[in-house]
Amino acid sequence: MSQKVQPLKKLSGQVCSDLEFLFTDIDDTITLDGMMPAETLESVYMLDKAGIKVILVTGRPAGWCDYFARMWPVAGIVGENGAFYFSYNRKKKRMERVYLVSESERRANRLRLNLLGEKILSSVPGCRISADQPFRIADLAIDISEDVEPLGKEEVKRICGIIEEHGAEYKISSIHINCWYGTYDKLTCFDRFLSNFTGGTLADYQDRLIYCGDSPNDEPMFKTLENTVAVANIEKYLDSLEYLPAYITDGKGGHGFAELTHHILEKRNGID
Ligand SMILES: [Mg+2]
Numbered sequence: 001m002s003q004k005v006q007p008l009k010k011l012s013g014q015v016c017s018d019l020e021f022l023f024t025d026i027d028d029t030i031t032l033d034g035m036m037p038a039e040t041l042e043s044v045y046m047l048d049k050a051g052i053k054v055i056l057v058t059g060r061p062a063g064w065c066d067y068f069a070r071m072w073p074v075a076g077i078v079g080e081n082g083a084f085y086f087s088y089n090r091k092k093k094r095m096e097r098v099y100l101v102s103e104s105e106r107r108a109n110r111l112r113l114n115l116l117g118e119k120i121l122s123s124v125p126g127c128r129i130s131a132d133q134p135f136r137i138a139d140l141a142i143d144i145s146e147d148v149e150p151l152g153k154e155e156v157k158r159i160c161g162i163i164e165e166h167g168a169e170y171k172i173s174s175i176h177i178n179c180w181y182g183t184y185d186k187l188t189c190f191d192r193f194l195s196n197f198t199g200g201t202l203a204d205y206q207d208r209l210i211y212c213g214d215s216p217n218d219e220p221m222f223k224t225l226e227n228t229v230a231v232a233n234i235e236k237y238l239d240s241l242e243y244l245p246a247y248i249t250d251g252k253g254g255h256g257f258a259e260l261t262h263h264i265l266e267k268r269n270g271i272d
Pocket residue numbers: 025026027028029173174213214215
């Protein structure tokens with residue numbers, strides 16, 4: 001581990017002033033103990049008012065994403081680990097839904113995922129299909145600690161092995177193992193969002209965006225993006241991460257996200 005995580009206060013005024021897009025994970029990054037603190041919503045309103053476009057990023061289902069895109073002052077939401085983004089155009093009163101695989105592929109993939117789910121449930125005692133599965137479009141989520149007793153490392157490894165044997169992709173979050181067929185991920189979906197929204201690519205916007213996360217499933221973003229922030233609860237994973245976030249907050253979950261928001265806005269307003 002050659003990099004070093006710096007405290008949030010080191011995030012420069014230049015980055016904060018140039019900032020156009022703030023991509024943030026949801027679970028345990030803007031939530032706290034499984035709930036959404038009031039200061040999170042207030043922070044998103046403050047960022048929006050300052051002209052910073054917030055894009056939520058999650059493994060959570062399409063049904064949840066539809067609500068966030070419509071009700072929150074966000075530019076969009078990347079859901080189901082990059083399967084799609086939703087963006088609500090308030091002026092035109094239109095929800096834009098962009099998927100990274102076609103409808104016919106999604107239908108075929110659903111049948112394969114159903115079989116994969118049956119295989120996992122019959123092979124690994126203690127896991128369940130996640131309670132939010134009926135609201136998902138492109139993936140299958142196996143509950144490993146949300147509404148079940150947390151599974152051990154061996155069981156998690158066994159589930160991942162079955163997914164690999166069936167040729168699917170997967171990501172492990174703090175609560176679920178999400179699996180899907182298709183070569184997309186969150187970063188490819190960011191790229192699609194930016195290209196549709198601005199005409200530019202993720203590479204073009206490297207110095208005008210920040211990503212905020214909390215756990216090992218945010219590591220691809222810590223690896224690829226320049227300006228990454230983690231909330232304090234990432235502490236327990238730091239020794240096991242190959243790619244670290246650039247900065248870390250003092251506060252956990254939503255408190256850390258509010259801290260990031262205040263830092264950005266104070267730096268943009270020239271307050272040190
Ligand atoms: Mg998270």
